[in-house]
Amino acid sequence: MKTQARVVVVGGGVVGASVLYHLTRAGWSDVLLIERGELTCGSTWHAAGGMHTINGDPNVAKLQQYTINLYKDLERITGQSCGMHVTGGIMLAGTRERLDWLRMAQARGRYLGMELEIISVDEAARLFPLMNKRHFVGALLDPIEGHVDPWGVTQAYAKAALMAGAEIVRHNCVLDLKARRDGSWDVITENGNVHAEHVVNAGGLWAREVGRMVGLELPILAMEHQYLITEDIPALKGQNEQLHCIDFEGEIYTRQERGGMLLGTYERAGVPWSPVTTPWDFAQSLLPNDLERIAPSLEVGFEHFPALGEVGIRKVVNGPFTFAPDGNPLVGPVRGLTNFWVACGVMAGFSQGGGVGLALSQWMVEGDPGADVWAMDVARYGDWATLAYTNAKVRENYSRRFRIRFPNEELTAARPLRTTPVYERLEAEHAVFGDYCGLEHPLWFAPTAAEAREDITFHRSNAHPHVAAECRAVRDGVGLLEISNYGKFEVTGPATQEWLSRVMANHLPPVGRIALTPMLNERGKLIGDFTLCRLGPERVFLICTYAAETYYRRWFERHPPAAGVTVRPCAMEYVGLSVAGPLSRPLLQSLTRADLSSRAFPFLSFRQVDVGMIPALIGRISFTGELGYEIWVTTDYQRALYDVLRSAGREHGLTLFGGRALNAMRIEKSFGTWAREYRPIYGPYEAGLGRFVDLKKGDFVGRSAALEEKESGGALRLVTFSVDTLDADASGDEPIWHEGRVVGWVTSGAYGHRAGCSLALGYIPVALAAATDGFEIEILGERRKATRAATAPFDPHGRRMRD
Numbered sequence: 127m128k129t130q131a132r133v134v135v136v137g138g139g140v141v142g143a144s145v146l147y148h149l150t151r152a153g154w155s156d157v158l159l160i161e162r163g164e165l166t167c168g169s170t171w172h173a174a175g176g177m178h179t180i181n182g183d184p185n186v187a188k189l190q191q192y193t194i195n196l197y198k199d200l201e202r203i204t205g206q207s208c209g210m211h212v213t214g215g216i217m218l219a220g221t222r223e224r225l226d227w228l229r230m231a232q233a234r235g236r237y238l239g240m241e242l243e244i245i246s247v248d249e250a251a252r253l254f255p256l257m258n259k260r261h262f263v264g265a266l267l268d269p270i271e272g273h274v275d276p277w278g279v280t281q282a283y284a285k286a287a288l289m290a291g292a293e294i295v296r297h298n299c300v301l302d303l304k305a306r307r308d309g310s311w312d313v314i315t316e317n318g319n320v321h322a323e324h325v326v327n328a329g330g331l332w333a334r335e336v337g338r339m340v341g342l343e344l345p346i347l348a349m350e351h352q353y354l355i356t357e358d359i360p361a362l363k364g365q366n367e368q369l370h371c372i373d374f375e376g377e378i379y380t381r382q383e384r385g386g387m388l389l390g391t392y393e394r395a396g397v398p399w400s401p402v403t404t405p406w407d408f409a410q411s412l413l414p415n416d417l418e419r420i421a422p423s424l425e426v427g428f429e430h431f432p433a434l435g436e437v438g439i440r441k442v443v444n445g446p447f448t449f450a451p452d453g454n455p456l457v458g459p460v461r462g463l464t465n466f467w468v469a470c471g472v473m474a475g476f477s478q479g480g481g482v483g484l485a486l487s488q489w490m491v492e493g494d495p496g497a498d499v500w501a502m503d504v505a506r507y508g509d510w511a512t513l514a515y516t517n518a519k520v521r522e523n524y525s526r527r528f529r530i531r532f533p534n535e536e537l538t539a540a541r542p543l544r545t546t547p548v549y550e551r552l553e554a555e556h557a558v559f560g561d562y563c564g565l566e567h568p569l570w571f572a573p574t575a576a577e578a579r580e581d582i583t584f585h586r587s588n589a590h591p592h593v594a595a596e597c598r599a600v601r602d603g604v605g606l607l608e609i610s611n612y613g614k615f616e617v618t619g620p621a622t623q624e625w626l627s628r629v630m631a632n633h634l635p636p637v638g639r640i641a642l643t644p645m646l647n648e649r650g651k652l653i654g655d656f657t658l659c660r661l662g663p664e665r666v667f668l669i670c671t672y673a674a675e676t677y678y679r680r681w682f683e684r685h686p687p688a689a690g691v692t693v694r695p696c697a698m699e700y701v702g703l704s705v706a707g708p709l710s711r712p713l714l715q716s717l718t719r720a721d722l723s724s725r726a727f728p729f730l731s732f733r734q735v736d737v738g739m740i741p742a743l744i745g746r747i748s749f750t751g752e753l754g755y756e757i758w759v760t761t762d763y764q765r766a767l768y769d770v771l772r773s774a775g776r777e778h779g780l781t782l783f784g785g786r787a788l789n790a791m792r793i794e795k796s797f798g799t800w801a802r803e804y805r806p807i808y809g810p811y812e813a814g815l816g817r818f819v820d821l822k823k824g825d826f827v828g829r830s831a832a833l834e835e836k837e838s839g840g841a842l843r844l845v846t847f848s849v850d851t852l853d854a855d856a857s858g859d860e861p862i863w864h865e866g867r868v869v870g871w872v873t874s875g876a877y878g879h880r881a882g883c884s885l886a887l888g889y890i891p892v893a894l895a896a897a898t899d900g901f902e903i904e905i906l907g908e909r910r911k912a913t914r915a916a917t918a919p920f921d922p923h924g925r926r927m928r929d
């Protein structure tokens with residue numbers, strides 16, 4: 127084994143092998159993979175090898191497409207068979223709701239170029255005769271599903287990497303990882319040490335243990351998973367290979383395996399495996415079968431596919447594999463560590479392994495993953511994702527693997543975990559809460575406790591009239607919203623201005639003022655949107671998306687400020703309440719001696735102001751687009767602030783409102799938000815944020831790419847549509863059609879109660895940006911007429927928030 131390498135990849139499962147191959151393809155050949163047993167001896171060897179392109183996040187779906195298309199190339203390069211069987215697959219719907227869900231999946235696949243087709247039950251039964259038609263109402267056909275040989279795929283990656291100069295060492299366990307001062311690593315193994323510039327944790331079942339070597343507690347957990355293979359089924363004899371089939375109602379998947387069928391299930395009562403520590407003596411091993419546990423699913427399976435129940439069971443496999451709390455992989459560089467990368471929590475190695483390897487290798491070699499990998503970025507989790515939290519969420523995710531996630535559905539596991547001081551007060555006002563990074567925040571308010579629950583649906587829910595009333599109250603009077611669920615940083619020190627000017631695209635506002643700014647990466651793409659609130663010459667309060675706090679911290683570590691500047695995350699130190707609406711000024715004025723008139727405290731002011739007895743930081747800004755104030759206080763004051771506002775608000779008809787109303791109101795104003803409209807695949811001019819990019823202030827990260835985008839106009843445009851729809855609004859990822867062609871996708875949608883119509887934000891090609899007509903948005907399988915709004919649908923000139 128060499129003693130020096132540019133990269134050491136820990137783990138030779140399908141993911142580690144893919145990372146190794148992709149590193150060589152990206153130009154790094156001094157790369158070494160260390161595997162403690164044989165390649166594939168973790169969860170890879172006993173996998174069912176199934177692959178498919180559909181994923182809840184379109185960007186992950188694209189990487190899945192990439193993976194599946196890669197296998198032919200790998201076979202060509204190496205001569206090693208991947209054992210590909212591209213049979214095509216059908217997903218069966220047993221209810222109308224499931225069929226709606228499949229229609230949504232089909233629609234979302236359109237702009238990814240996926241040729242998915244909704245078919246009738248008869249057509250499904252013709253293609254997959256083993257099914258009992260009685261239980262189904264329709265199906266989705268995907269021509270490029272299938273399965274591969276897990277061992278063959280891993281060997282093919284490994285062989286391709288070896289051919290390009292990589293080295294693989296087997297039967298050698300990595301025992302420890304020690305960071306050197308210069309950011310490089312000593313990799314301590316059973317058979318000697320290696321000094322490496324970078325380390326990749328692709329430890330699969332042991333990724334948690336490898337993480338612990340460097341002080342990390344990665345949010346992953348292995349679950350037991352069982353599939354069985356039947357004896358030969360007479361009806362299959364002499365037939366073409368059967369399609370892959372997913373039966374959502376039975377929560378099972380099935381495919382042909384030689385003369386029989388393989389049937390696997392994601393049972394409701396899933397069982398975690400080794401929840402705290404993974405045993406090191408587990409290699410090429412399986413777990414004892416527990417057919418009892420999956421008996422309810424098998425019963426349904428044999429009812430839905432009778433031929434499977436008529437033959438015996440040849441083999442049962444029970445093996446563990448790992449999941450992150452949301453079921454997507456954990457990939458990327460880890461905040462707080464230098465040159466330490468992860469590629470783990472990959473629950474669908476044969477659909478995702480290639481994409482994970484591609485993204486990670488580009489990230490390491492080019493400094494950027496080359497794709498929008500937010501959905502699988504390790505930085506989407508923060509400190510709240512503890513071992514026990516992960517355990518609860520992974521079990522929930524496993525049990526819901528084949529269940530519908532409705533656009534308005536809030537999951538219940540691990541809740542309530544984090545609450546703000548006003549939680550009980552809001553609960554007493556019948557708040558219906560949502561979960562954001564483990565933090566409870568109000569979505570809407572019901573009139574009575576009995577009504578404080580939301581029906582989950584693809585259509586408008588029982589919340590609709592209440593959200594409408596909240597929006598009207600904000601438009602006509604004053605509303606109160608809890609806004610604690612934002613990320614916050616406090617930047618202080620002599621070179622504050624210099625640093626912020628370098629990492630942010632806009633200039634710093636004068637003291638006492640607010641400026642909005644995008645943050646760009648070197649390619650000039652959006653990696654954040656911030657509100658800069660300047661409290662003093664050397665003190666700036668940053669407000670941003672809370673879910674991206676770790677992501678931003680990682681970025682700030684890469685672009686550190688000069689000595690003497692402190693960048694302090696303080697998200698939960700400051701919690702907030704916002705008042706918005708034309709009566710917000712008289713309400714707040716009644717509680718402070720500070721002059722809040724527009725002359726003394728104009729739009730985008732930010733000051734320290736006492737509200738009653740409470741010292742607060744107040745910004746004159748509101749995401750609702752109304753006159754409004756965001757009031758930030760340290761946690762100990764939030765309850766008192768709430769009480770004083772509620773009590774003074776009585777006279778002004780103060781109404782509580784929640785996140786649903788806020789979302790509808792920001793869409794009416796064509797305001798975007800992180801992870802929906804603002805993502806690293808869009809540039810600031812494409813996203814309509816050009817006015818917040820100051821190209822004249824001197825150099826900043828992403829400036830030259832932003833200038834290029836400005837001059838060329840970019841490729842896309844974020845636009846707003848009003849949609850002719852009856853009772854189902856767009857929710858995101860629906861295709862946008864123009865004159866019979868899919869030209870773009872929706873990023874957010876809601877009913878605009880102030881504008882009085884259904885609305886959607888989305889991206890279309892810049893060439894169509896001037897067109898208003900000829901658009902349609904596909905909602906639940908129906909193409910609905912959509913009209914591009916030339917200006918924001920509500921108060922386009924922003925008079926209400928400025929006056």
Ligand SMILES: Cc1cc2nc3c(=O)[nH]c(=O)nc-3n(C[C@H](O)[C@H](O)[C@H](O)COP(=O)(O)OP(=O)(O)OC[C@H]3O[C@@H](n4cnc5c(N)ncnc54)[C@H](O)[C@@H]3O)c2cc1C
Nearest residue numbers: 137139141162168169170174175176300330331474475476
């Ligand atoms: C029953 C079952 C069925 C499945 N079916 C499918 C399917 O149909 N389709 C699909 O896509 N996925 C399926 N999976 C999931 C699939 O197996 C995983 O997605 C995949 O194997 C993950 O690969 P990995 O490389 O991340 O992890 P692993 O395969 O666990 O590889 C990690 C490797 O790292 C090595 N290692 C760990 N620590 C060290 C160390 N300190 N030093 C040296 N080496 C180390 C281990 O020995 C191991 O070989 C299934 C899983 C199971 C259990």
